[in-house]
Amino acid sequence: MVKIFQVFALAIISFGLSIFSWILFSGNLDTSFHKSIASDIILNPPSIAIPQTLFGMHIKNLQRAPKILENIGCLRVFVPWLEIEEKNNQWNFSTLDNYVELAQESGLEVLFVFNDTPKWAAARPYEVSEFPEHPGAGSEPKDMQEWRDYVRTIATRYQGKIQSYQVWNEANNIKDYSGSIEKLVEMAKNAYEVLKSVDPKIQVVSPGPLVGFELKGNEKYLSLGGMDWLDNYFAQGGAKYTDVVGPHFYNNDLNPEGRLLLVNQVKTIMQKYGLQDKPLWDTESNFGNYNNPKLETEEINGYIARSHILYWASGVSRFYWYAWDLDSFDGEDSLRILEADNLNLSSTGDVYKRVGNLLVGNQLEFCKNDVNQIWICKLTNNVSDKWMVWNSKDNFSFKVPQDWEINSIVSLSGQKTQLPADRMMTVGQSPLFFE
Incomplete structure (x- = not known):
């Protein structure tokens, strides 16, 4: 089941080894x-x-x-x-x-x-x-x-x-x-x-x-x-x-x-x-x-x-x-x-x-999570910012904040998508990169 959660501000956020x-x-x-x-x-x-x-x-x-x-x-x-x-x-x-x-x-x-x-x-x-x-x-x-x-x-x-x-x-x-x-x-x-x-x-x-x-x-x-x-x-x-x-x-x-x-x-x-x-x-x-x-x-x-x-x-x-x-x-x-x-x-x-x-x-500017275990990490460099977002438990609907200036969303598989007009994305245990 997809839960609803909206973020309105950034503040809401050899030998083998002995493992065997x-x-x-x-x-x-x-x-x-x-x-x-x-x-x-x-x-x-x-x-x-x-x-x-x-x-x-x-x-x-x-x-x-x-x-x-x-x-x-x-x-x-x-x-x-x-x-x-x-x-x-x-x-x-x-x-x-x-x-x-x-x-x-x-x-x-x-x-x-x-x-x-x-x-x-x-x-x-x-x-x-x-x-x-x-x-x-x-x-x-x-x-x-x-x-x-x-x-x-x-x-x-x-x-x-x-x-x-x-x-x-x-x-x-x-x-x-x-x-x-x-x-x-x-x-x-x-x-x-x-x-x-x-x-x-x-x-x-x-x-x-x-x-x-x-x-x-x-x-x-x-x-x-x-x-x-x-x-x-x-x-x-x-x-x-x-x-x-x-x-x-x-x-x-x-x-x-x-x-x-x-x-x-x-x-x-x-x-x-x-x-x-x-x-x-x-x-x-x-x-x-x-x-x-x-x-x-x-x-x-x-x-x-x-x-x-x-x-x-x-x-x-x-x-x-x-x-x-x-x-x-x-x-x-x-x-x-x-x-x-x-x-x-x-x-x-x-x-x-x-x-x-x-x-x-x-x-890495910060990593924060909330009571619903949705995580937001902000990365920055001299050119642009990017955000890494995931949920450690479930799939959540996540509204991308208006002040995030992003062009695309990248999955761990390398697939790139455009941000929807309503800025709503489903995030789960596999992080998405917003850049």
């Missing part, structure tokens, strides 16, 4: 989170143009990547330590070299993830890990000097080519990291010292816990709920070795607007430890998991547009989408940027590219 173990979680979300937006969340977008680096990406298999990556600003690279240095001081840089070369040719910044201890260096070399063929991978190293040597080797080889380093992936996932928070803080301290000695401009990113899941019901998979883990990590000294806060915002609330509540809680933790002025990145996520009904392609496309603009509005300056070439994620082929042939962009990939073209280079 995450989809087995019971799905318990922090009970304070829900789909509606809390009234105390303030969206205060930066007073700069949206950069291309808002659009980050993972590529699982380089053979599926084009020679040049377009409409992407940064690349998160995950090549395990156990692959790079399978035996002590025996190095294989080929995979990482290829990732870095792709990034260089495409003009992308690189975020590299330190993860997966080789068996020879592990404190618990026979412990079951995320990868059955690699016991001990989730363990901290038994000798911090071996860790420092590894970090220094990587940082020196790729100086000026890798700009950011993340100290471990999903560290509250027991199989991904089985050590204590105290030990990971020690690893972060050593990595921080080495990285800064190689290049003071390097950014050190915090570990990426799954902040959308609490411990209750997930004891088999998590050492601690994501928010509690992040709080404890900073409390035990991790804040001193953090240039960027980089959690994973996966959660079972499939609504991008619901993630603002997660962002708000992470920012509260950052404030508690004096990190409020540090950048906040979503270093890995997407939407959907097996506990929820299959997401249709149109829903995913709407989520791509809404999540990027809402992240920017809420102070999340990078969103690394997982993944460019995601294999079937419990049937969620709509999450793929590529078609199943791994050659051509999917419809989702087309939308990802189009959203980047519509947002990048524009300054």
Whole structure:
């Protein structure tokens, strides 16, 4: 049913990653989170143009990547330590070299993830890990000097080519990291010292816990709920070795607007430890998991547009989408940027590219919503203004304000239409751009 709502003024307004173990979680979300937006969340977008680096990406298999990556600003690279240095001081840089070369040719910044201890260096070399063929991978190293040597080797080889380093992936996932928070803080301290000695401009990113899941019901998979883990990590000294806060915002609330509540809680933790002025990145996520009904392609496309603009509005300056070439994620082929042939962009990939073209280079003046969950975001540049409008629940009839000087309406599919004489448009979960 189409509801009626009129706006009369603007003021009314590689290995896989651990996501494959995450989809087995019971799905318990922090009970304070829900789909509606809390009234105390303030969206205060930066007073700069949206950069291309808002659009980050993972590529699982380089053979599926084009020679040049377009409409992407940064690349998160995950090549395990156990692959790079399978035996002590025996190095294989080929995979990482290829990732870095792709990034260089495409003009992308690189975020590299330190993860997966080789068996020879592990404190618990026979412990079951995320990868059955690699016991001990989730363990901290038994000798911090071996860790420092590894970090220094990587940082020196790729100086000026890798700009950011993340100290471990999903560290509250027991199989991904089985050590204590105290030990990971020690690893972060050593990595921080080495990285800064190689290049003071390097950014050190915090570990990426799954902040959308609490411990209750997930004891088999998590050492601690994501928010509690992040709080404890900073409390035990991790804040001193953090240039960027980089959690994973996966959660079972499939609504991008619901993630603002997660962002708000992470920012509260950052404030508690004096990190409020540090950048906040979503270093890995997407939407959907097996506990929820299959997401249709149109829903995913709407989520791509809404999540990027809402992240920017809420102070999340990078969103690394997982993944460019995601294999079937419990049937969620709509999450793929590529078609199943791994050659051509999917419809989702087309939308990802189009959203980047519509947002990048524009300054976001504001994003506002009302009690009916109709959202209006105003974008501006030196030439013109545009508005992005959607409803997070239903289809609404929306009257375009008279003071919006627009020539056309663009859908996420790229279709352009003219504004009707009565200025009435139906808006739903897939945003429309009025420009």
